[in-house]
Amino acid sequence: MQDDRSTREKLVSDAALLFRKNGYHATGLSEILSASGLPKGSLYHYFPDGKVGLAMAAADWTTTGLVRIIDDAFGPAPDYRAGATHYCYKLARLFDISAHIDACPISALLFDGPENMAFRTHAEALFQRLIDSIAAHARRFGMSDAQAQQAAETLLITVEGGWTLARARRKSDVMRSLPARLFPSHP
Amino acid sequence: MQDDRSTREKLVSDAALLFRKNGYHATGLSEILSASGLPKGSLYHYFPDGKVGLAMAAADWTTTGLVRIIDDAFGPAPDYRAGATHYCYKLARLFDISAHIDACPISALLFDGPENMAFRTHAEALFQRLIDSIAAHARRFGMSDAQAQQAAETLLITVEGGWTLARARRKSDVMRSLPARLFPSHP
DNA sequence: GCAGAAATAGACCAATCGGTCTAGTCTTCC
DNA sequence: GGAAGACTAGACCGATTGGTCTATTTCTGC
Numbered sequence: 319m320q321d322d323r324s325t326r327e328k329l330v331s332d333a334a335l336l337f338r339k340n341g342y343h344a345t346g347l348s349e350i351l352s353a354s355g356l357p358k359g360s361l362y363h364y365f366p367d368g369k370v371g372l373a374m375a376a377a378d379w380t381t382t383g384l385v386r387i388i389d390d391a392f393g394p395a396p397d398y399r400a401g402a403t404h405y406c407y408k409l410a411r412l413f414d415i416s417a418h419i420d421a422c423p424i425s426a427l428l429f430d431g432p433e434n435m436a437f438r439t440h441a442e443a444l445f446q447r448l449i450d451s452i453a454a455h456a457r458r459f460g461m462s463d464a465q466a467q468q469a470a471e472t473l474l475i476t477v478e479g480g481w482t483l484a485r486a487r488r489k490s491d492v493m494r495s496l497p498a499r500l501f502p503s504h505p
Numbered sequence: 506m507q508d509d510r511s512t513r514e515k516l517v518s519d520a521a522l523l524f525r526k527n528g529y530h531a532t533g534l535s536e537i538l539s540a541s542g543l544p545k546g547s548l549y550h551y552f553p554d555g556k557v558g559l560a561m562a563a564a565d566w567t568t569t570g571l572v573r574i575i576d577d578a579f580g581p582a583p584d585y586r587a588g589a590t591h592y593c594y595k596l597a598r599l600f601d602i603s604a605h606i607d608a609c610p611i612s613a614l615l616f617d618g619p620e621n622m623a624f625r626t627h628a629e630a631l632f633q634r635l636i637d638s639i640a641a642h643a644r645r646f647g648m649s650d651a652q653a654q655q656a657a658e659t660l661l662i663t664v665e666g667g668w669t670l671a672r673a674r675r676k677s678d679v680m681r682s683l684p685a686r687l688f689p690s691h692p
Numbered sequence: 693g694c695a696g697a698a699a700t701a702g703a704c705c706a707a708t709c710g711g712t713c714t715a716g717t718c719t720t721c722c
Numbered sequence: 723g724g725a726a727g728a729c730t731a732g733a734c735c736g737a738t739t740g741g742t743c744t745a746t747t748t749c750t751g752c
Contacts, residue, residue: 325729340618343530347710357731358711364729368711421616425669429528429608429616442673471670472686475679479666482612483658486629492662499659512699534740544701545741551699555741693752700747708739717730722723 326364328354334376338420342373342430374440377427381444384424385451387412392455401455402473403497409477410484410493418488422481424448449474476500513551515541521563525607529560529617561627564614568631571611572638574599579642588642589660590684596664597671597680605675609668611635636661663687 323331332354336345347369351358365371387408392401428441449470456466476496484492519541523532534556538545552558574595579588615628636657643653663683671679
């Protein structure tokens with residue numbers, strides 16, 4: 319336990335990275351275990367539900383990180399547009415340091431088999447958490463509830479689609495082009 | 506061979522559906538084989554590269570279908586905006602009849618391990634095929650090359666992100682809300 | 693009708709999967 | 723110091739994976 323992070327936390331963060339890189343089904347327990355240097359006993363001690371429980375925790379952990387990025391982007395911004403722009407640029411940087419291979423953090427979890435309804439409902443809740451976070455900032459900048467909800471959904475949709483295209487092209491340019499698409503300067 | 510579709514075609518379309526529903530890694534060869542009622546020998550006769558080759562062909566097949574949907578949507582439309590709106594509505598209907606479980610047809614393929622570079626470059630080409638199809642219609646409606654490319658990318662990004670959110674919510678409403686996001690009526 | 697290719701059929705394989713279970717170690721509190 | 727729980731360690735399991743290989747059947751052209 320000389321690692322500064324607790325055993326459980328290390329397991330979650332290492333698993334989250336692997337799930338993002340390879341997807342849920344393509345990531346074996348052995349891969350997670352060897353990456354974290356922990357035995358299988360520890361995994362099933364902290365996560366009696368096994369791989370499914372670990373994936374849930376990993377998705378939560380990732381979402382919490384995304385909420386922090388949202389807050390960092392919108393917090394110091396002078397208006398909503400600037401905040402959204404900062405958010406896109408921060409994601410572009412995140413995409414670059416992940417070597418252009420990682421999936422959108424949440425959808426990597428969502429793309430599991432449809433039989434696992436717990437996954438689906440959990441993914442829905444996580445997406446809503448992101449939308450709510452963005453919408454709170456939008457309201458802070460004077461938008462009505464309906465406007466804020468609409469704007470937050472649009473931003474999430476755009477970021478999600480942009481990430482997919484960026485991943486296909488293995489280039490973060492797309493992410494940086496999103497603000498211009500979200501806020502077209504009318505002639 | 507009493508099936509009207511050829512053996513190879515049946516293999517491809519059945520596999521494409523399963524890949525979309527469960528993802529690449531979660532779909533076993535046995536599942537594809539039992540769904541199509543064919544023996545393993547036939548699969549490896551038509552696709553010596555095995556699962557990878559079959560997935561490539563399935564992605565091609567799906568992309569061809571998407572291009573036809575694009576042409577059907579934009580063909581009879583009076584302008585670009587109407588064509589894009591038709592496209593979103595057609596996708597919403599497609600989403601509904603797939604019981605809200607299928608992934609975006611292409612990204613289901615893209616989300617494979619990063620080690621398989623052939624997958625990544627192929628997915629990139631397929632996305633570009635869709636963008637080019639949309640851009641051709643945009644030019645037909647009077648846009649310049651640069652404008653058309655920009656508009657086509659924006660539509661693809663939005664549709665891709667919208668599909669993801671729709672899938673998380675298991676509701677096609679999001680898809681039908683996309684035109685309003687793409688073409689905001691300025692006050 | 694016959695030869696040769698195309699296609700079908702499925703037994704079989706090593707490797708890996710997620711998961712269980714028992715033994716042992718470490719920590720903590722009385 | 724000794725009992726009790728928390729945690730680590732990894733051997734082991736049945737099931738399933740993608741893939742190979744050999745027969746056998748079906749189709750095709752002469």
